[in-house]
Amino acid sequence: MKFCSACGAQTEYRIPEDDNRPRHICTQCNTIHYQNPNIVAGTIPVHEDKVLLCRRAIEPRHGYWTLPAGFMENQETTTEAAMRETWEEAEARVNIDGLYAVLNVPQIDQVHMFFRATIIDGMFGVGVESLETRLFSEQEIPWSELAFPTIKKTLQLFFEERRLGAFSVHVMDIVRSPR
Numbered sequence: 001m002k003f004c005s006a007c008g009a010q011t012e013y014r015i016p017e018d019d020n021r022p023r024h025i026c027t028q029c030n031t032i033h034y035q036n037p038n039i040v041a042g043t044i045p046v047h048e049d050k051v052l053l054c055r056r057a058i059e060p061r062h063g064y065w066t067l068p069a070g071f072m073e074n075q076e077t078t079t080e081a082a083m084r085e086t087w088e089e090a091e092a093r094v095n096i097d098g099l100y101a102v103l104n105v106p107q108i109d110q111v112h113m114f115f116r117a118t119i120i121d122g123m124f125g126v127g128v129e130s131l132e133t134r135l136f137s138e139q140e141i142p143w144s145e146l147a148f149p150t151i152k153k154t155l156q157l158f159f160e161e162r163r164l165g166a167f168s169v170h171v172m173d174i175v176r177s178p179r
């Protein structure tokens with residue numbers, strides 16, 4: 001952030017008094033512009049024994065497969081965001097069955113939340129952010145063509161626990177391996 005969103009003056013990046021980490025601070029009106037992680041909400045949409053995936057029509061990871069998910073909007077709840085994204089990307093209406101995974105991705109300042117969900121009447125389409133959408137059985141999942149590590153981790157756990165017949169809630173950290 002170079003300019004203050006309150007008054008338009010330049011900002012500087014320094015540790016405010018009584019704080020312990022640097023912030024963008026306005027040199028004119030002294031507003032401290034706090035920046036915090038963004039929440040990405042999505043679903044694992046299920047129909048019979050299959051999971052609905054979307055092939056991305058947008059960057060990053062254009063052409064790769066993902067679960068429907070996206071940034072939460074202000075004034076939304078997490079389930080509302082997950083359901084909205086599922087409609088926008090896969091034109092599927094879903095019933096939320098429960099929270100499944102919370103994935104911290106600290107290096108990009110995001111928290112991803114996935115809910116287990118059932119596709120109402122098994123109906124879905126192709127949203128504008130998708131090239132195609134498709135139901136996959138466990139054996140059909142394109143593991144090498146998944147868009148993000150969060151998607152792979154969530155799907156691996158989901159199928160593993162479905163085989164065992166019991167779902168729990170997972171809180172995980174996706175940490176980039178050191179170079």
Ligand SMILES: [Zn+2]
Pocket residue numbers: 004005006007008009026027028029030031
């Ligand atoms: Zn200002």
